[in-house]
Amino acid sequence: MKNDLFLRALKGETVERPPVWMMRQAGRFLPDFRTLRDKYDFFTRCQTPELATEITLMPVNQIGVDAAILFSDILVVPQAMNIPFEMKPGVGPWLPNPVKSMQDVNKVIVPEIGDTLGYVMDAIKMTKHELDDRVPLIGFAGSPWTILCYTVEGHGSKTFDQAKGFCFSQPEAAHLLLQKITDTTIAYLKEKVKAGVNAVQVFDSWGGMLSPADYHEFSWQYIQQIVDALKDIAPVIVFGKGCWFAMDKMATSGASALGVDWTVTPETARKLTGGNITLQGNFDPSRLLSPIPEIERLATEMIDRFGKDKYIANLGHGILPNIPVENAQAFVNAVKNYKKN
Amino acid sequence: MKNDLFLRALKGETVERPPVWMMRQAGRFLPDFRTLRDKYDFFTRCQTPELATEITLMPVNQIGVDAAILFSDILVVPQAMNIPFEMKPGVGPWLPNPVKSMQDVNKVIVPEIGDTLGYVMDAIKMTKHELDDRVPLIGFAGSPWTILCYTVEGHGSKTFDQAKGFCFSQPEAAHLLLQKITDTTIAYLKEKVKAGVNAVQVFDSWGGMLSPADYHEFSWQYIQQIVDALKDIAPVIVFGKGCWFAMDKMATSGASALGVDWTVTPETARKLTGGNITLQGNFDPSRLLSPIPEIERLATEMIDRFGKDKYIANLGHGILPNIPVENAQAFVNAVKNYKKN
Numbered sequence: 001m002k003n004d005l006f007l008r009a010l011k012g013e014t015v016e017r018p019p020v021w022m023m024r025q026a027g028r029f030l031p032d033f034r035t036l037r038d039k040y041d042f043f044t045r046c047q048t049p050e051l052a053t054e055i056t057l058m059p060v061n062q063i064g065v066d067a068a069i070l071f072s073d074i075l076v077v078p079q080a081m082n083i084p085f086e087m088k089p090g091v092g093p094w095l096p097n098p099v100k101s102m103q104d105v106n107k108v109i110v111p112e113i114g115d116t117l118g119y120v121m122d123a124i125k126m127t128k129h130e131l132d133d134r135v136p137l138i139g140f141a142g143s144p145w146t147i148l149c150y151t152v153e154g155h156g157s158k159t160f161d162q163a164k165g166f167c168f169s170q171p172e173a174a175h176l177l178l179q180k181i182t183d184t185t186i187a188y189l190k191e192k193v194k195a196g197v198n199a200v201q202v203f204d205s206w207g208g209m210l211s212p213a214d215y216h217e218f219s220w221q222y223i224q225q226i227v228d229a230l231k232d233i234a235p236v237i238v239f240g241k242g243c244w245f246a247m248d249k250m251a252t253s254g255a256s257a258l259g260v261d262w263t264v265t266p267e268t269a270r271k272l273t274g275g276n277i278t279l280q281g282n283f284d285p286s287r288l289l290s291p292i293p294e295i296e297r298l299a300t301e302m303i304d305r306f307g308k309d310k311y312i313a314n315l316g317h318g319i320l321p322n323i324p325v326e327n328a329q330a331f332v333n334a335v336k337n338y339k340k341n
Numbered sequence: 342m343k344n345d346l347f348l349r350a351l352k353g354e355t356v357e358r359p360p361v362w363m364m365r366q367a368g369r370f371l372p373d374f375r376t377l378r379d380k381y382d383f384f385t386r387c388q389t390p391e392l393a394t395e396i397t398l399m400p401v402n403q404i405g406v407d408a409a410i411l412f413s414d415i416l417v418v419p420q421a422m423n424i425p426f427e428m429k430p431g432v433g434p435w436l437p438n439p440v441k442s443m444q445d446v447n448k449v450i451v452p453e454i455g456d457t458l459g460y461v462m463d464a465i466k467m468t469k470h471e472l473d474d475r476v477p478l479i480g481f482a483g484s485p486w487t488i489l490c491y492t493v494e495g496h497g498s499k500t501f502d503q504a505k506g507f508c509f510s511q512p513e514a515a516h517l518l519l520q521k522i523t524d525t526t527i528a529y530l531k532e533k534v535k536a537g538v539n540a541v542q543v544f545d546s547w548g549g550m551l552s553p554a555d556y557h558e559f560s561w562q563y564i565q566q567i568v569d570a571l572k573d574i575a576p577v578i579v580f581g582k583g584c585w586f587a588m589d590k591m592a593t594s595g596a597s598a599l600g601v602d603w604t605v606t607p608e609t610a611r612k613l614t615g616g617n618i619t620l621q622g623n624f625d626p627s628r629l630l631s632p633i634p635e636i637e638r639l640a641t642e643m644i645d646r647f648g649k650d651k652y653i654a655n656l657g658h659g660i661l662p663n664i665p666v667e668n669a670q671a672f673v674n675a676v677k678n679y680k681k682n
Contacts, residue, residue: 158499161661164627168635211603211625244585245604262552263586284552286505294509320502 001198003135006067009278009312010199010235010256018303018311019066020335021138022328023239024318025059026071029328032058042087046072052123053130060135063325063332067136067199070124070192074142074203078151080116081184082109091155098154100166102173108151110183113191120188124195139197141189141226143204143240144181145219148174160209167218174218182222186229193234199256201237202226205317208242215246227254237280241317247272262287262316266305280312283331288315288323292330299334308338342539344476347408350619350653351540351576351597359644359652360407361676362479363669364580365659366400367412370669373399383428387413393464394471401476404666404673408477408540411465411533415483415544419492421457422525423450432496439495441507443514451524454532461529465536480538482530482567484545484581485522486560489515501550508559515559523563527570534575540597542578543567546658549583556587568595578621582658588613603628603657607646620647623657624672629664633671640675649679 001007005019027033033055036045045051055071075085075093088094099105114121127137150156152163167174189200207219223238230236231254238250239259250258251273260269260281269279287298303313313335319328342348346360368374374396377386386392396412416426416434429435440446455462468478491497493504508515530541548560564579571577572595579591580600591599592614601610601622610620624643629636644654654676660669 156499158497159627161627161663164625165630165663168628168631208604211628212606214625214628242583242604245606245609263549263583265553265586268586284505284555286500286502287509287552287555289506290509322502322506 001133001136003066006136006312007198007235009310010237012276012278012310014309017338018306018308018313018335020313020332021065021067021069022059022315022319022332023069025063025065025328026055026069027319028321029319029323029325030058030062031325032062042073046076047119049119049123049126052120053126056123056127056137057130060131063329064336065135065332067138068127068131069138069140069201070120070127070197072120072123072140074140074147075150076117076120077141077181077184077188078147080111080113080188081180082107082111083151085150093150093155095151095154098162099151099177102170102176105173105177105180108177108180110180110187113184113187117188117191121191121195124192124197128196136198137196138199138201138237139189139192140201140203141185143202143207143219143226144178144185144222145210146204146206147181147185148177148218149206149209151177160206163206164209164214167214178218178222182225186226189226189230190233193230197234199235199237200230201239201259204238204240204243207240207246212245215243216249220246220249224253231255239280244268244272248274251277257312259314260316266302266307270306276310278310278312279306280314282316283314285315285317285320285323288319288327288331290327292327295327295330296334299331300338303335303338342474342477344407347477347653348539348576350651351578353617353619353651355650358679359647359649359654359676361654361673362406362408362410363400363404363656363660363673364410366404366406367396367410368660369662370660370664370666371399371403372666373403383414387417388460390460390464390467394467397464397468397478398471401472404670405677406476406673408479409468409472410479410481410542411461411468411538413461413464413481415481415488416491417458417461418482418522418525418529419488421452421454421529422521423448423452424492426491434491434496436492436495440492440518443511443517446514446518446521449518449521451521451528454525454528458529458532462532462536465533465538469537477539478537479540479542479578480530480533481542481544482526484543484548484560484567485519485526485563486551487545487547488522488526489518489559490547490550492518501547504547505550505555508555519559519563523566527567530567530571531574534571538575540576540578541571542580542600545579545581545584548581548587553586556584557590561587561590565594572596580621585609585613589615592618598653600655601657607643611647617651619651619653621653621655624655626656626658626661626664629656629660629668629672631668633668636668636671637675640672641679644676644679
């Protein structure tokens with residue numbers, strides 16, 4: 001690997017400067033992505049390895065990030081499990097038949113990955129070839145809880161009350177669904193590693209909607225299964241947005257790194273996690289709308305506070321579509337130019 | 342006051358059992374409210390003292406809560422400030438002319454409360470008369486930051502990125518707007534106290550969208566001004582959803598009580614706030630979809646963990662429209678029947 005900063009940071013090794021990448025870096029803030037999006041619909045982009053490869057490489061070639069993350073979507077997993085969804089323009093994911101009962105859960109399958117998600121593995125192989133070991137490639141999946149949120153709610157939500165109501169009123173059905181998603185996700189991520197990804201990240205985007213006790217019951221125990229199954233074949237990064245209250249548990253899970261959102265200060269994140277695990281984050285995505293000198297100042301301060309080692313510079317959630325490319329570039333450059341005085 | 346449990350808990354006095362009320366208790370989960378809603382539009386309900394009084398009393402008469410909270414909306418404040426809004430069915434608040442620039446902020450006025458919000462004071466006087474000192478009456482306002490969120494974004498949002506972008510790219514305009522909202526809110530809450538409310542609550546529903554540093558700059562310093570201006574004339578409750586990271590600061594602000602959401606365990610909430618201030622919360626609103634025996638068990642456990650003193654039982658956010666009345670009733674009854682073994 002020509003640039004192995006990201007993998008070294010995941011191992012906790014001493015580095016010259018932290019590696020940097022941005023969640024959703026292969027996405028709408030890039031003009032070239034928007035051009036492709038106008039030509040090909042969402043499913044075509046995901047399922048055509050040439051397109052997924054081209055999109056994955058955009059931020060590597062154009063912004064110079066230290067890791068690539070395969071262009072895909074967390075909802076390809078439920079799709080393979082016989083829970084179809086559509087992408088409604090201006091709305092986002094839309095499930096015509098959300099899961100509402102044990103009967104619905106019984107119709108959900110744990111698929112053969114090769115039969116249903118082979119296109120992802122083709123995209124990984126093609127991307128690895130094109131990357132030519134310039135930077136590592138990350139594969140990702142949604143957490144079982146986050147996938148359940150969409151499959152029950154049927155669409156995005158501010159609070160995912162229907163998903164929560166399903167868990168609280170039909171816990172048996174919820175746990176059966178969560179276990180099916182977990183089994184599929186483990187098989188899926190193992191195939192990704194076989195196909196060539198250098199690390200995997202689990203996104204628990206909606207874990208922060210739950211109380212600590214409910215988080216353990218409906219989210220964390222399934223993420224732990226994924227970490228257990230993957231940690232010996234690839235480094236695992238767990239990112240739970242709003243899950244500050246579970247970071248102590250996450251720190252001893254066997255994950256190589258934990259994502260941190262911007263509501264947690266670097267000092268609090270280090271304290272909650274015991275100071276010994278690699279942390280990734282946590283620039284507020286909206287802060288990329290600040291003037292460029294302010295972005296540079298805040299990014300440098302962020303590294304000062306996390307420390308340059310056991311640290312991966314990133315945003316605290318996905319980059320927003322309306323971020324000017326030069327602002328994202330300023331963020332990445334500030335990390336790459338970091339020198340502790 | 343016949344039932345002064347709520348006021349005694351705010352003073353930190355020893356009580357037989359904690360008082361209980363529910364955020365948004367005068368709202369859509371009540372069938373009688375829905376009937377009124379079908380007859381009168383949102384503005385008619387807010388601006389007609391007889392209707393506001395009738396709605397405010399519903400949960401007192403029907404559920405037996407220990408405090409009433411005046412039926413109104415946080416957006417009546419920006420409305421009085423020359424920022425009109427509509428209520429779009431199925432969408433929520435909608436501002437035809439969101440604030441986007443310093444020029445827009447300059448058009449925002451700090452109004453005379455009597456001229457613009459006199460109908461709220463009329464509703465308070467009528468409600469106090471009807472309550473006849475059975476339980477105390479709470480008046481409320483949104484935090485300046487939360488009001489800014491709506492006035493800039495123009496509608497509800499998952500992340501309020503436009504509001505944040507406005508603050509980060511035009512901080513001078515943002516601070517001018519926040520100060521105007523603060524000045525109006527202080528005058529408004531003082532009038533409410535004069536009209537008869539026994540306590541006030543400030544809702545910072547969107548404070549948790551900000552990093553700790555940005556929270557201090559764009560939200561907390563304005564809430565502190567409100568607490569400073571009100572605390573000598575009425576007890577002030579501050580509720581910052583998702584603001585666990587600022588609870589230490591809040592605890593020494595002069596507020597009488599702090600709201601807590603369900604992502605913070607009772608033990609953590611006590612620890613973060615130093616163990617000496619009254620706390621209010623924090624039942625997950627979605628947990629009212631659990632079977633009734635589970636609701637009773639969880640409510641009792643919540644009181645055990647917070648302790649019966651310096652504590653006001655409540656939800657961790659507003660009650661959801663789809664909660665069965667008997668489930669809400671079970672929650673309230675569980676608190677009223679609380680006896681520590």
